[in-house]
Amino acid sequence: xxxxxxxxxxxxxxxxxxxxxxxxxxxxxxxxxxxxxxxxxxxxxxxxxxxxxxxxxxxxxxxxxxxxxxxxxxxxxxxxxxxxxxxxxxxxxxxxxxxxxxxxxxxxxxxxxxxxxxxxxxxxxxxxxxxxxxxxxxxxxxxxxxxxxxxxxxxxxxxxxxxxxxxxxxxxxxxxxxxxxxxxxxxxxxxxxxxxxxxxxxxxxxxxxxxxxxxxxxxxxxxxxxxxxxxxxxxxxxxxxxxxxxxxxxxxxxxxxxxxxxxxxxxxxxxxxxxxxxxxxxxxxxxxxxxxxxxxxxxxxxxxxxxxxxxxxxxxxxxxxxxxxxxxxxxxxxxxxxxxxxxxxxxxxxxxxxxxxxxxxxxxxxxxxxxxxxxxxxxxxxxxxxxxxxxxxxxxxxxxxxxxxxxxxxxxxxxxxxxxxxxxxxxxxxxxxxxxxxxxxxxxxxxxxxxxxxxxxxxxxxxxxxxxxxxxxxxxxxxxxxxxxxxxxxxxxxxxxxxxxxxxxxxxxxxxxxxxx
Numbered sequence: 001x002x003x004x005x006x007x008x009x010x011x012x013x014x015x016x017x018x019x020x021x022x023x024x025x026x027x028x029x030x031x032x033x034x035x036x037x038x039x040x041x042x043x044x045x046x047x048x049x050x051x052x053x054x055x056x057x058x059x060x061x062x063x064x065x066x067x068x069x070x071x072x073x074x075x076x077x078x079x080x081x082x083x084x085x086x087x088x089x090x091x092x093x094x095x096x097x098x099x100x101x102x103x104x105x106x107x108x109x110x111x112x113x114x115x116x117x118x119x120x121x122x123x124x125x126x127x128x129x130x131x132x133x134x135x136x137x138x139x140x141x142x143x144x145x146x147x148x149x150x151x152x153x154x155x156x157x158x159x160x161x162x163x164x165x166x167x168x169x170x171x172x173x174x175x176x177x178x179x180x181x182x183x184x185x186x187x188x189x190x191x192x193x194x195x196x197x198x199x200x201x202x203x204x205x206x207x208x209x210x211x212x213x214x215x216x217x218x219x220x221x222x223x224x225x226x227x228x229x230x231x232x233x234x235x236x237x238x239x240x241x242x243x244x245x246x247x248x249x250x251x252x253x254x255x256x257x258x259x260x261x262x263x264x265x266x267x268x269x270x271x272x273x274x275x276x277x278x279x280x281x282x283x284x285x286x287x288x289x290x291x292x293x294x295x296x297x298x299x300x301x302x303x304x305x306x307x308x309x310x311x312x313x314x315x316x317x318x319x320x321x322x323x324x325x326x327x328x329x330x331x332x333x334x335x336x337x338x339x340x341x342x343x344x345x346x347x348x349x350x351x352x353x354x355x356x357x358x359x360x361x362x363x364x365x366x367x368x369x370x371x372x373x374x375x376x377x378x379x380x381x382x383x384x385x386x387x388x389x390x391x392x393x394x395x396x397x398x399x400x401x402x403x404x405x406x407x408x409x410x411x412x413x414x415x416x417x418x419x420x421x422x423x424x425x426x427x428x429x430x431x432x433x434x435x436x437x438x439x440x441x442x443x444x445x446x447x448x449x450x451x452x453x454x455x456x457x458x459x460x461x462x463x464x465x466x467x468x469x470x471x472x473x474x475x476x477x478x479x480x481x482x483x484x485x486x487x488x489x490x491x492x493x494x495x496x497x498x499x500x501x502x503x504x505x506x507x508x509x510x511x512x513x514x515x516x517x
Contacts, residue, residue: 025514032507087339093332101325361397367438368392368402374434382426382460385409390431404431421452426461433464436472446476450483462486 372390379388386408394400406427407413416427429449436444446465450458458480465474466486478484490506 022514032510089335093328093335096328357398364397368397370438371431371434374437375431378430378433378437378464379406379427381464382430382457383408383423384456384460386411387413388427388430422454422457425449425452426457429461433468436468440471443473443475446474446478448477448479450476450478450480453480455482458482 368390376387376389380386386406388404388406391403391405392400393403404416404427405413406416406419406423408419408423416424419427450461453461459482462483462485465476468474476483476487484490488508490508492504492506493501494504495501
């Protein structure tokens with residue numbers, strides 16, 4: 001019995017030794033698995049960091065593209081609004097230009113008509129000028145006649161003054177003759193008195209002498225009277241000539257005054273016409289060639305009045321219309337250039353947006369078709385039959401939604417909302433794996449995806465994960481034994497001591513080989 005107890009203890013020691021060795025092997029394998037898991041974790045962390053960085057860059061790129069598209073859309077909207085505004089301004093300016101052109105055409109027509117009427121008036125003015133020149137020549141002749149008459153009047157005045165002087169001399173001579181006659185008469189009286197006192201002989205001699213003196217004196221008196229009568233006749237004739245000359249001189253003075261007034265009026269008219277012609281920039285030489293002698297001043301005045309009334313009827317003339325038209329034309333050219341630039345920019349933006357939209361549609365359509373194809377292939381593998389597809393809910397691919405249509409084996413085609421929980425889980429898994437087929441990721445993390453699945457579906461799920469593990473490392477959390485059997489590494493959490501959790505890692509191939517040994 002003691003030997004049996006020794007054998008039993010020896011057997012127990014060997015068993016314990018084997019167990020210790022097995023535990024050591026398990027510990028080594030666990031450490032190795034932990035090292036590999038740590039390395040895998042480090043690698044997965046690095047890959048996750050790279051993927052996250054790539055995802056962040058992709059997100060940033062997508063956000064930048066979205067912001068660029070938004071900016072382009074906003075710019076397009078602004079350019080469209082600005083283009084509309086510029087088109088409205090151009091239309092308004094075009095209407096103003098058309099109005100200005102119409103006004104300019106009307107003004108030019110009026111100017112041409114007025115120019116023709118002005119040419120006609122200029123022709124008539126030329127005729128008036130010729131008439132004025134004839135009148136000026138008549139005025140010159142009248143002036144010459146007036147000067148001749150004035151010279152004759154001056155001669156008549158001089159002759160009248162000479163006649164008056166002569167009359168005064170004659171009057172003085174007559175006075176002297178009267179005085180001499182009186183002296184002679186007094187001498188005769190004295191002589192008579194003296195004759196009475198002298199003797200006859202002496203008287204006869206003295207009388208003879210006195211008679212001779214008297215005869216001489218009477219002859220002198222008679223000659224003086226004749227000369228006085230002659231001078232009186234001449235004086236009377238001179239007075240009559242003077243009166244005739246004065247009477248004929250007054251009409252000439254009146255005529256001279258009238259001609260001087262007409263000359264002054266004609267000079268004022270000439271100055272006014274000259275100012276008007278200068279203001280109208282009329283060629284006087286050409287005007288003189290157009291004037292005809294048959295035009296009358298009254299007719300010309302009537303035409304001038306009519307033209308003035310026509311001009312007044314037109315209303316105030318905008319003298320700055322040409323400058324405004326020029327400024328509007330320059331503004332239109334500037335706006336046309338801006339409109340052309342904006343149109344080019346809008347065209348460039350529209351081309352860029354169209355190109356981006358086209359590329360996006362092409363890429364999105366290609367991606368959708370590829371994902372739909374993989375989804376149609378994976379769905380029957382997970383369900384053991386049936387069919388599924390993705391359908392867009394709109395005509396515009398950029399704005400359309402995506403609807404999942406699934407028909408598990410033995411059921412009608414329905415949307416994913418009408419499926420059971422397990423069917424929804426398998427359908428979602430098929431869709432996710434279809435995306436992984438398009439763009440495989442370095443790893444995939446699944447959190448209790450198999451929870452709503454039964455054993456058959458779990459088996460198909462495990463087979464699909466196993467087949468896809470060649471390209472992607474799967475990390476999954478599961479409580480399902482069938483799902484655990486497909487794993488190459490198991491990492492669990494155990495609590496050997498109360499309140500203390502430990503991570504336990506097992507390599508399934510090593511553990512299976514150890515169990516076989």
